[in-house]
Amino acid sequence: MERRSFLKSSFAATALTPLSFEQLAGLADRSEAFAVAELPKGVFGRRIARAQKLMAEQNFDLVVATPGTNFQYFVGYNPGRSERLIALLIPREGNPVIISPSFERERIIRRSTIMEIATWEEHENPFRLAANAAERLKVTDGRVGVEPTTNYIDYLRLKNELPKVDVGDGSPVFNELRMAKSPEELGAIRKAIEITLVSITAIHQQLKEGLSEQEVSGMLSREMSSRGSWGGGLVQFGPSSALPHGGPTGVKLSKGTAVLIDAGCSVDGYTSDITRTIYWGAEPTAKYREVYNTVFEAQQAAAAIAKPGVECQELDRVARKIIEKAGYGKYFTHRLGHGMGMDGHEHPYLVEGNTYKLKPGNVVTIEPGIYMLGDFGVRIEDDFVITEDSVEQMSAKVSKL
Secondary structure (H helix, E strand, O other), X not given: OHHHOOHHHHHHHOOOOOOXXXXXXXXXOOHHHHXXXXXXXXXXXXXXXXXXXXXXXXXXXXXXXXXXXXXXXXXXXXXXXXXXXXXXXXXXXXXXXXXXXXXXXHHHHHHOOOOOEEEEOOOOOHHHHHHHHHHHOOOOXXXXXXXXXXXXXXXXXXXXXXXXXXXXXXXXXXXXXXXOOOHHHHHHHHHHHHHHHHHHHHHHHHOOOOOEHXXXXXXXXXXXXXXXXXXXXXXEEHHHHHOOOOOOOOOEOOOOEEEEEEEEEEEOOEEOOEEEEEEEOOOOOHHHHHHHHHHHHHHHHHHHHOOOOOEHHHHHHHHHHHHHHOOOHHHOOOOOEEEOOOOOOEEEEEOOOOOOEOOOOOEEEEOOEEEEOOOEEEEOEEEEEEOOOOEEEOOOOOOOO
């Protein structure tokens, strides 16, 4: 999703009116299905308990999260990062505490599920306050894990205030927690997927000659916004589609063109990530048809072996083997897929060398692609969840040409 963040501002300025549900072929008005509701507050208490269990297993005495999705995962709110320290401290035993500027206390406590807030004034050292809180939580030595996106300077300042403590990478706790999605999380992801699919369908119906990639990108964001979610995507025409993360630009649509749309949106803080490639305005050429079907076969072959216990790299190998056999191996230039949840890209990653074994609750994209510079590219991306004994494709399956 990070690569689509620029769209949040672009769609707001677009003067195009999105289609209503009634205007979409075969679909009735289902706006209630896309209502955004907050996750139950009990979810966050269970997450804290799970974190503390993992901390005991992995020998962490304290974990620290600054604003971002790891902070939001436990608190239910992301206040955003700035030069002023806001941090969540979770001890192995006992209740967590949030460190906050005093003037931010009311804002945070109104939206947070954590009720203990330790505040600091503008002239004070917030990292000393964090160290004092750690001492109150009986962490005077031992091991502290910071979440993996912590600013380096924040890590250094915290480490300086806790000289007897081993302050290091807390990724093992945060990643393990977030890779296994709960029913509530899966429900939010499913809503995001449904909005994305309907929005892409709406855009396909509105394509016409002369529209630019930028204009269609704005239309896509407005479609998602009209259904209660913010989002957007990459829109790439013709040769632009051969750039895995190219566009949108001022390139205009013409008949007989590959159109690649890589889209996602957010519901309750959880994302979708879906790519559809079509051949617009004419019958597909034989070359396009061959490339598209090769990508489709690679995706479905990888999905067919996905289940608990299978290493992530095995899915990449299966898909890559099919593309290589078809003679397009050098044009498949990225990993097969990635985990998905509160971040558009998160663990686990489907890539050579990753021996992580899939577990129930893992949500991953499977998105092989073939990109021929100067000509066109094809990517088919869908979202999958690992079940107790197999895999479920969460987004609607496309067909071969």
